[in-house]
Amino acid sequence: MKARLKYRIYPTSGQKHQLAKLFGxxxxxxxxxxxxxxEKYTSxxxxxxxxxxxxxxxxxxxxxxYREWLSExxxxxxxx
Numbered sequence: 296m297k298a299r300l301k302y303r304i305y306p307t308s309g310q311k312h313q314l315a316k317l318f319g320x321x322x323x324x325x326x327x328x329x330x331x332x333x334e335k336y337t338s339x340x341x342x343x344x345x346x347x348x349x350x351x352x353x354x355x356x357x358x359x360x361y362r363e364w365l366s367e368x369x370x371x372x373x374x375x
Contacts, residue, residue, distance in 0.1 A: 320368045321375075327352045349374055 306314060328348045335342060343351075353373050356362040365373065 317368045317372060320365055321372050323362075324352050324356075324365070324373050327356070 328351075331348070331351070332342055353365065353370060357366045
């Protein structure tokens with residue numbers, strides 16, 4: 296017999312803010328890398344490897360003024 300557990304969390308307002316910031320950052324990085332992959336696909340180029348995507352959309356994006364807010368969250372979820 297397998298057991299199933301159900302959990303519910305009730306984050307505080309500060310935790311809600313941090314979670315929203317994290318999920319928003321992950322969504323932005325995902326959308327940017329997906330658009331880049333689709334653009335390369337339509338032009339007939341090879342799909343970039345993960346390290347190239349991470350360099351473009353995480354490491355270099357954090358250094359730009361437009362996306363410097365990405366450095367406010369952990370890089371690990373952004374890489375995943």
